Amino acid sequence: xxxxxxxxxxxxxxxxxxxxxxxxxxxxxxxxxxxxxxxxxxxxxxxxxxxxxxxxxxxxxxxxxxxxxxxxxxxxxxxxxxxxxxxxxxxxxxxxxxxxxxxxxxxxxxxx
Amino acid sequence: xxxxxxxxxxxxxxxxxxxxxxxxxxxxxxxxxxxxxxxxxxxxxxxxxxxxxxxxxxxxxxxxxxxxxxxxxxxxxxxxxxxxxxxxxxxxxxxxxxxxxxxxxxxxxxxxx
Numbered sequence: 001x002x003x004x005x006x007x008x009x010x011x012x013x014x015x016x017x018x019x020x021x022x023x024x025x026x027x028x029x030x031x032x033x034x035x036x037x038x039x040x041x042x043x044x045x046x047x048x049x050x051x052x053x054x055x056x057x058x059x060x061x062x063x064x065x066x067x068x069x070x071x072x073x074x075x076x077x078x079x080x081x082x083x084x085x086x087x088x089x090x091x092x093x094x095x096x097x098x099x100x101x102x103x104x105x106x107x108x109x110x111x112x
Numbered sequence: 113x114x115x116x117x118x119x120x121x122x123x124x125x126x127x128x129x130x131x132x133x134x135x136x137x138x139x140x141x142x143x144x145x146x147x148x149x150x151x152x153x154x155x156x157x158x159x160x161x162x163x164x165x166x167x168x169x170x171x172x173x174x175x176x177x178x179x180x181x182x183x184x185x186x187x188x189x190x191x192x193x194x195x196x197x198x199x200x201x202x203x204x205x206x207x208x209x210x211x212x213x214x215x216x217x218x219x220x221x222x223x224x225x
Contacts, residue, residue, distance in 0.1 A: 004155075006155075030210075031210035033212055040218075041217075041218075042201055042203075042215030042216060042217055042218055043156065043201075043213075043215050044215075045212035045213065045214075048210060048211065048212050050210045055210065056211065056212060058212075090155050090156070094210060100146055100158050100161050101146075101158075101213060102158060103148075103155035103156045103157070103158075104155050105154055105155045106154070106155045108153075
């Protein structure tokens with residue numbers, strides 16, 4: 001089983017709203033990732049969690065706040081987003097170093 | 113800065129023909145490469161990977177070739193089918209650890225009947 005699940009599939013929010021994206025995997029992977037993908041562009045790395053600790057933050061604005069409550073869950077808290085933050089947000093997980101990353105289906109976010 | 117890129121943004125092939133998608137990378141320190149397939153509205157799907165100590169790896173209908181001398185990666189799809197229509201991304205893991213992937217720009221593969 002190489003399944004990464006993400007909820008919700010679609011999210012529409014205003015610039016003053018607070019919302020959260022959720023990601024879950026039960027493969028025992030200890031590295032989890034958030035990527036942002038704009039239309040017709042490749043995914044871009046946002047955050048990396050390794051053993052539930054934030055190891056990489058690619059200079060992401062503070063209106064995006066990641067959280068890793070346990071080894072199976074990864075959240076992305078959103079607050080005061082801008083319309084240009086509209087994108088597909090992808091979660092991925094990886095079992096160990098130099099192994100492949102498995103992606104979830106993504107959450108399509110629209111900021112009005 | 114160093115980046116992973118692709119030669120062609122769009123590739124159109126006849127159903128049943130073989131497809132070759134190319135990727136150039138510039139970071140000589142990269143030691144792990146992956147090809148992903150992304151269909152419209154879906155997340156990237158793993159196709160095949162290769163480590164830098166190899167120059168060829170085969171899967172079901174797919175082959176990845178790595179030429180470290182010229183920093184070139186290619187994905188060959190045999191007997192292309194309509195279901196192969198998608199955007200294909202190469203990606204590299206520069207450090208070999210849990211550092212995240214750097215993606216190329218992507219190639220849109222179009223299958224003509």
